Amino acid sequence: MEGADKDVANGSKETGLSKKLKKKLAKIEKSLSLKEKLQLTDFPTKVLCVQNGGLGNDVCQEELMAAFSPHGAVDCVIMLPRKPYAFVCYSDCSSAMKAFQHLNGHTLKQGKDPSQNVILYLLYVERAPPSVVPSSERPPGLHILEDFVTIQEEASLIEHFKFNIEDSEGQKECGVMKHRQVKHFGYEFKYGINDVDINDPLPDGIPTICKGFLDRSLATGLVHFFPDQLTVNQYKPGQGIPPHVDTTYAFEDGIVSLSLGSQAVMDFRHPDGRHLSVVVPRRSLLIMTGDSRYVWSHGITPRKSDIVATPTGCGLTLVHRDTRLSLTFRKVVMDRKEEGKSVIEALLPETEGQAVALEKEHVQQVYDDIAEHFSGTRYKPWPRVVDFLQEQPPLSLLADVGCGNGKCLGVNKDLFEIGSDFSKNLATICRSRGNETCVADVTCLPFRSDSFDVVLCIAVIHHMATKERRQKAVSEIVRVLRAGGRALLYVWAMEQDLQEKPSKYIHVNRQKRIEGSGSPDDEACVVSGDHSRIASSESEESGRVSAGGDGGFVGGTQKMSELPGDVEKKSDRDMGLEERYGSSVGSRKELSDKSCSVSGSVCRGIERCGEEKKESDGSEIVSDCSGLSISERCKDEGVSAGEEKITRKDGSEANLESHDKGRTTGKKLQIHVNRTQFQDQDMLVPWQLKKAAKSCDVSASGSDQQQVFHRYYHMFQQGELEAVCQGVPDCSVRKSYHDQGNWCVVLEKL
Ligand SMILES: O=C(O)CCC(=O)C(=O)O
Numbered sequence: 049m050e051g052a053d054k055d056v057a058n059g060s061k062e063t064g065l066s067k068k069l070k071k072k073l074a075k076i077e078k079s080l081s082l083k084e085k086l087q088l089t090d091f092p093t094k095v096l097c098v099q100n101g102g103l104g105n106d107v108c109q110e111e112l113m114a115a116f117s118p119h120g121a122v123d124c125v126i127m128l129p130r131k132p133y134a135f136v137c138y139s140d141c142s143s144a145m146k147a148f149q150h151l152n153g154h155t156l157k158q159g160k161d162p163s164q165n166v167i168l169y170l171l172y173v174e175r176a177p178p179s180v181v182p183s184s185e186r187p188p189g190l191h192i193l194e195d196f197v198t199i200q201e202e203a204s205l206i207e208h209f210k211f212n213i214e215d216s217e218g219q220k221e222c223g224v225m226k227h228r229q230v231k232h233f234g235y236e237f238k239y240g241i242n243d244v245d246i247n248d249p250l251p252d253g254i255p256t257i258c259k260g261f262l263d264r265s266l267a268t269g270l271v272h273f274f275p276d277q278l279t280v281n282q283y284k285p286g287q288g289i290p291p292h293v294d295t296t297y298a299f300e301d302g303i304v305s306l307s308l309g310s311q312a313v314m315d316f317r318h319p320d321g322r323h324l325s326v327v328v329p330r331r332s333l334l335i336m337t338g339d340s341r342y343v344w345s346h347g348i349t350p351r352k353s354d355i356v357a358t359p360t361g362c363g364l365t366l367v368h369r370d371t372r373l374s375l376t377f378r379k380v381v382m383d384r385k386e387e388g389k390s391v392i393e394a395l396l397p398e399t400e401g402q403a404v405a406l407e408k409e410h411v412q413q414v415y416d417d418i419a420e421h422f423s424g425t426r427y428k429p430w431p432r433v434v435d436f437l438q439e440q441p442p443l444s445l446l447a448d449v450g451c452g453n454g455k456c457l458g459v460n461k462d463l464f465e466i467g468s469d470f471s472k473n474l475a476t477i478c479r480s481r482g483n484e485t486c487v488a489d490v491t492c493l494p495f496r497s498d499s500f501d502v503v504l505c506i507a508v509i510h511h512m513a514t515k516e517r518r519q520k521a522v523s524e525i526v527r528v529l530r531a532g533g534r535a536l537l538y539v540w541a542m543e544q545d546l547q548e549k550p551s552k553y554i555h556v557n558r559q560k561r562i563e564g565s566g567s568p569d570d571e572a573c574v575v576s577g578d579h580s581r582i583a584s585s586e587s588e589e590s591g592r593v594s595a596g597g598d599g600g601f602v603g604g605t606q607k608m609s610e611l612p613g614d615v616e617k618k619s620d621r622d623m624g625l626e627e628r629y630g631s632s633v634g635s636r637k638e639l640s641d642k643s644c645s646v647s648g649s650v651c652r653g654i655e656r657c658g659e660e661k662k663e664s665d666g667s668e669i670v671s672d673c674s675g676l677s678i679s680e681r682c683k684d685e686g687v688s689a690g691e692e693k694i695t696r697k698d699g700s701e702a703n704l705e706s707h708d709k710g711r712t713t714g715k716k717l718q719i720h721v722n723r724t725q726f727q728d729q730d731m732l733v734p735w736q737l738k739k740a741a742k743s744c745d746v747s748a749s750g751s752d753q754q755q756v757f758h759r760y761y762h763m764f765q766q767g768e769l770e771a772v773c774q775g776v777p778d779c780s781v782r783k784s785y786h787d788q789g790n791w792c793v794v795l796e797k798l
């Protein structure tokens with residue numbers, strides 16, 4: 049940073065304030081006191097509020113210090129996350145007055161780029177707000193050993209591993225990723241399959257230059273293996289790595305990463321939504337073990353600067369990123385069980401009963417088992433889904449059928465929403481986020497007919513195991529829509545490479561591979577659950593993230609629905625609502641009452657998701673919102689015994705699976721190899737789950753805790769979804785398109 053006199057461009061000759069400046073200050077004053085509730089004074093104080101000098105303007109504490117300290121002794125500079133203003137506290141009033149006269153309305157130059165310059169406007173405040181103290185919390189099992197290599201060692205390592213022009217894409221061990229450059233030693237890490245080939249080691253093992261600090265890392269007792277695989281990542285400012293868990297079955301516990309050249313802020317996310325941003329200093333050794341290695345994902349958000357704790361740890365500042373080289377060392381697992389080998393023999397169903405049994409075991413049960421992990425990989429609805437939701441008129445009533453953790457709920461705050469999911473555990477997560485949610489089967493929805501203006505059904509119908517059941521799902525959606533109501537349906541497409549480039553799910557060409565992508569329904573991490581990347585996560589955090597988990601600017605990513613409060617707001621037009629929905633929507637009073645909400649008005653009963661009733665025989669039945677067990681309700685609606693869907697947790701589940709067993713096509717369902725083209729329309733798609741260790745047990749070996757689950761999918765061919773919809777009476781396909789490996793349809797109830 050240059051000297052303060054230089055930075056404050058317009059010099060300091062002027063003592064009085066110009067008319068124009070006074071006008072500007074009056075405007076800022078109004079906004080700060082009204083919107084920000086700052087206590088501004090019209091008499092001088094020791095504390096200056098510096099408009100445009102905040103973290104929100106990319107200004108860092110050091111820059112303010114340099115500009116303000118020439119005018120007197122500065123006690124502290126307080127910066128708040130994302131705010132466009134900061135506070136400079138002088139030890140006496142006359143210094144603050146001096147700064148006020150000299151710096152008001154002047155330009156603070158930031159670096160060489162004039163577009164980054166800001167004009168500072170100063171106002172006196174009674175006192176500064178308390179500074180935000182960044183949390184130093186870390187995921188369990190994560191260790192950061194500072195100053196692990198000396199400055200000289202760092203320089204030699206940077207020189208040794210620097211990327212040359214000849215480190216081209218053609219070389220096996222080098223690659224240019226979307227957001228960084230990589231090279232490998234020992235074994236190539238193949239991003240297409242998120243794995244290494246143990247039978248194909250690279251000619252160069254771990255370079256000997258690393259031996260010294262690797263021996264030191266073993267001596268700490270935190271890692272137990274000398275590594276045999278090294279990935280060198282080079283990040284330029286603005287680059288990052290999407291959130292991922294390093295492939296659990298490919299590498300042992302204890303992943304080690306040495307940071308060179310620049311610090312990084314690494315974002316760790318727990319499947320339950322917790323989010324911790326951890327500063328990884330330059331020359332430090334980061335060691336991920338236990339939960340931090342297996343349960344939490346890690347990633348670096350691509351941006352040019354980070355908000356971090358000040359060196360004293362009591363406030364925030366901004367640090368611009370420099371080129372960073374990281375050396376990530378891993379020990380390849382040699383005696384692994386082959387993915388999916390031990391598992392299953394599932395057949396393509398021929399009858400309704402077989403289909404129901406398959407869906408129960410390979411859809412409902414799997415989502416129940418992986419719910420927490422799965423939910424942690426779901427952050428953001430797809431842009432075109434968002435567009436569809438935003439297009440809906442205010443006060444529309446929406447059902448998100450197959451809502452999962454509820455990531456699509458709350459996108460358009462002007463809607464009344466209810467989510468349903470076949471998986472009780474996912475529905476419970478969705479509900480815990482404040483969404484109206486029930487457990488329901490899409491082929492038998494617990495909602496009144498002609499109730500909804502909008503239905504969302506994303507990544508659900510491909511889990512139905514026969515054509516008839518896919519059609520049945522669509523007809524249920526149409527049944528609950530009002531005439532003129534619209535549904536958006538997304539299903540996985542057989543055709544993953546329809547567009548000019550392959551969908552983000554497939555990484556066919558290693559040079560052109562796109563990281564951060566998902567499987568067709570945004571399933572990135574998911575499908576393997578491991579080193580795969582979460583599609584939307586890079587863009588979802590364009591905002592700054594600080595070094596800590598406090599102050600509301602980092603912390604949980606869970607978005608709580610504001611339904612009860614919102615309803616009060618939205619119900620201004622409740623007369624109109626009554627007209628539109630008749631008895632299906634209550635009065636203003638009912639709506640604003642937390643105990644009576646959307647589900648109570650459109651569901652055909654009174655109970656809510658997750659409410660469990662004890663049966664007389666002691667078994668538990670999870671009720672959907674109809675108040676009936678699902679099996680009872682299906683019977684009630686004349687559904688045959690073969691379609692019985694019961695959610696008993698005890699042995700009575702067997703009833704369901706006994707239907708029609710024995711009559712099948714005999715066609716065995718193949719297991720899909722994640723991130724490759726689908727080989728068949730009906731497949732089992734693996735999900736790698738690393739079970740959460742109970743505590744931070746650094747010595748816990750990952751392999752014994754790992755589990756593979758298989759979800760049944762029917763991949764739709766071009767035109768197939770439209771054909772299913774066309775087979776359903778009273779609806780018309782208004783739009784159909786291909787979106788990142790999904791076939792999508794907007795249909796309207798006639
Ligand atoms: O750059 C880093 O420190 C992390 C790299 C990483 O997570 C990976 O390559 O898997």
Ligand SMILES: [Fe+2]
Nearest residue numbers: 292293294346
């Ligand atoms: Fe990693």
